[in-house]
Amino acid sequence: MKKEQYIKAVELLNLYSYHYYVLDDAITTDEVYDKLYHEVLEYEESHKEDILKNSPTQRVGDTVSEGFSKAPHLSRMWSLEDVFDSDGLQKWLIKTYKLDSNISFYCEPKYDGASLNLIYENGELSQAITRGDGEVGELITQNVKTIRSVPLSIEHKEKIEIRGEVVIFKDEFEKINQTRLKDGEALFANPRNAAAGSLRQLDSSITASRNLVFLPYGVGENFLEHKLLSQKMEYIYSLGFKKPPFCATCKDFNEIEAVYQEMSRNRDSYPMMLDGMVVKVDEIAAQIDMGYTVKNPRFSVAYKFPAVEKITTIKEIILQVGRTGAVTPVAIVEPTNIDGVVVERATLHNFDEIQRKDIRINDHVIILRSGDVIPKIIKVLTHERDGSEVEYKRPTICPVCESELLDEGVLLKCQNLTCEARVINSIIYFASKPCLNIDGLGVKIVEALFNSGLVKSVVDLFDLTLEKLLTLEGFKEKKAQNLLDALGSAKGCEYWRFVNSLGIEHIGEVASKTLSAKFGSGFIDATKDEIVACDGVGEEMAESLLEFIRVNRETILKLQNILKPLEPLQRQEAKENPFKGKSVVLTGSMSESRDMIKEMLESLGAKVVSSVSKKTDFVIYGEDAGSKYDKAMDLGVECLNEDEMRSKIEQA
Ligand SMILES: NC(=O)c1ccc[n+]([C@@H]2O[C@H](COP(=O)([O-])OP(=O)(O)OC[C@H]3O[C@@H](n4cnc5c(N)ncnc54)[C@H](O)[C@@H]3O)[C@@H](O)[C@H]2O)c1
Ligand SMILES: [Zn+2]
Structure with missing residues (x-):
């Protein structure tokens, strides 16, 4: 240079x-x-x-921005030196051992979020300050008070600074972006970005809505008398702060390397994004001796994980038509290796997102691949443009069947029910794990079945025979028989699998389970009121279900007849007994768990409710029965102990 x-x-x-x-x-x-x-x-x-x-x-990187008042930290905040491989770690250790050879190490995750300093006075949170330039940061106390994992008061009366990282958990991040996608708002690039942005909102109700999480990693001054950092951290957790998902003390290079490898291997399984592991000298006295460079502590180092974000270019944008007809754009990118996996395509979410980000073919983009989710384009590098970029035109016809697309703003839809892509994808979905779990119906085979004309809808699957299958290329007797066996084993499936396999829009696995448990095969005649009365089933879902039934009643009945899914137990009409149709309250401890007793009573047709009123028919009481028993006595509701309940059931 x-x-x-x-x-x-x-x-x-x-x-x-x-x-x-x-x-x-x-x-x-x-x-x-x-x-x-x-x-x-x-x-x-x-x-x-x-x-x-x-x-x-x-200097420490952050700059203090306008909009917040500034506040000084009691003691400086630092950055971290970083290393990227075992060589780098080795070198760092040699350098550190030269300062003190008699040390051990404390390892914890390096959270990828925004750093924060919390000042507590007389046991109360008095100030929350961003790292800023290390000396002075932005005062964001109001925002931070909305974070549930930040205790507002602690059992530690002397003034103390607690440092940590504010993050957004990955599932929360996905949820936020899903909502933003629906509402037509720009997506956050990654959880770090979302966390930092949410933390520095002028309106703290926005911060409150984002479910931020604070993870402590140290204290400002060494006010505490612990000899080891690991003890100091235990003390901080005991004050009510969140523990890291992983930490370890290590003696030497080999132990650190082993912990790092394990943490790196498991990085996707942690709820928050980690971008490495931080190694810190465990002995506080040694830390104090070693001190700081202009920017970093000499007693710690960030051992980074392989990057999950890479820069690549978009070669082409193709369209995929899903089973519901939704058309989604997918970017074909210059192949790039991200943490050991070669990525060639990435989701662009939807057409609004393409327009909002002004994504063009030939653009340089940042692509993120983390965990097992589909890689996504999170940023267009407009400053890299050289004029060769081609703007992308929103399609108007289905790329598969060429029928006109319905433009719903955020979504484009092929409405042709017989569109090849829709049919093929709905068959694949029908056979997938959370549906009928039929082995052997992957893309290639379903395409072959469809193109040969043997299967034009899921119902046709069950008309397949050995002779028919043997006419297909690549089908030998064994493979054909396996497929027929797999289809056969779908018969008598759990009822919810049948409901889920229908692929009704907005009705996923959870709703399928709820609806099946409540109605069984009666779901086809359920009214809107009955449907929305189910837990977690909203208007939109109910309408989608009713519309689906209206259009597809014949097919549903035909399939039900073929598959003979098992009726859920609750549905079977209970025979006459003293509890049938009665309102029952349980109180006190019983010989079995309350849930078991509740289930038993419900199978008899009783309604088990939680509070006693005049409408209650029976109160069943165990030991230590409290106010519910007293209230029942006051109201003159019949009270039974467990034995009395059982003998009533037996007499019936
Ligand atoms: N993409 C970009 O344009 C861009 C620009 C600037 C900086 N950066 C990134 O930021 C890094 C530099 O930023 P930095 O100075 O904040 O350093 P850093 O993020 O690499 O490390 C220091 C920070 O790590 C955090 N941290 C998380 N877990 C920790 C733990 N267990 N113990 C101690 N600290 C922990 C703390 O907030 C601390 O301030 C660069 O390495 C780069 O990757 C990226
Ligand atoms: Zn189509």
Whole structure:
């Protein structure tokens, strides 16, 4: 690197940081940033006289933005030195052992969120401050008070600073983006972005709605007298703060490396995004001796995980037609390796998102792949454009059957029920795990069945015979028989699987279970009122269900006749007994769990409710029965103990 390049690199890093920290909208990946940062660092090591004051190596990255008042930290907040492989860790250890050879290490996750400092005075949260430039940050106490994992008061009366990271859990992040997608709002790029943006809202009710989580990783000053960091952390957790999903103390390189490998392997299973593991010297006295560089503590290092975000280009945008007719755009990208997997396609969510982000063919984009979710395009790098980009036109006809698409704004839909893509995908869905779980009906085979004309709808699957299957290319006797056996084994399935396999819009696995438990085969005649009375079933779902039944009644009955799904037990009409149709309240402890007794009474046709009123027919009481028993006595409701209840059932 030459001096001019160095100056340019510093400028560029500062531009990246501004977008990352101030606007919460990064314009490059951490990987690109880190690479350039390390080039700058290397140059500075051999050209100390050239080091610029505003170099990112000389200061903590965040800048304090307008809009919030500023507040100083009691003691400085720091960044972390980072390493990217075992070599880097080895070098860091050698450097650290030179300062003190008699040390051990405490390892915990490196959370990918926004750092926060909490000041408690007299046991009360008095100030919450972002890291800012390390000395002074933004005062966001009101917002932070909405975070449930931040205790408002603690059993520690002396002044204390608790440091940690604010994150959004991955499932919450997906939920927020799903809602934003529905409402036509711009999506958050990643959980870090969403966390940082949500934390720094001028309206704290927005912060409150985002379910942020605070994870502590240290205290400001060493006010506490513990000898080890690991003990200090235990003390912090005992004050009511959240524990990390994983931590360990390690003696040496091999142990650290083993913990890192395990954490890295399991990174997807943690509820929050982790971008590495932080290794810290465990002995507080050694930490104090080692001290700090201009930017980092010498006693800790971030051992980063492989990047999950990469820059690539869009080669083409193709359209997929799902079983409901929804047409979704998918980007075909220049193949790129993300944490060991070569990614070639990524979701673009929907057409609004393409327009909002102005995504064009040939664009440079940031693509995120984390966990087992489909890789997605999270950012267009408009500053990388060179004029070769081609704008994308919203389609008007189905790419598969060429019928005109229904434009619902966010969604485009092929309305042709016989559209090949719709039929094929609904058959695949019908056979999938959470539906009838029929082995052997993958894309290729379903396409072959469809194209041969043997199967034009799911009902046709059950007319397949050995002779018919043997006419298909690639079908030998064994394969054909296996498929027939798998189809046969779907008969007599649980009722909810049957409901779920119909692929009714808005009715997923949970709703299918609820509806099946309540109605069994009666779901086909349930009224709207009855349907919305079910737990977790809303208007939209009820309407979709009723419409589906209206249009497909014949097919549903035909399929039911073929599959003979099992009626759920609750549905069977209870025979006459003293509890049938009666309202019953349970109180006190019984010989079996209350749930078991409740289930038994419900199978007899009783309605088990929680509070006693004049309408209650029976109160069944166990030991230590309390106010419900007293109330029943007052109201003159018949009270039975467990034995009396059982003998009443037996007499019936
Ligand atoms: N993509 C971009 O445009 C862009 C721009 C600027 C910075 N960055 C990223 O940010 C990094 C630099 O930012 P930084 O200075 O905040 O450093 P950092 O995020 O690499 O590390 C320091 C921070 O880690 C956090 N942290 C999480 N878990 C922790 C734990 N268990 N113990 C201690 N700290 C923990 C703390 O908030 C701490 O301030 C770069 O490596 C880069 O990846 C990206
Ligand atoms: Zn179509």
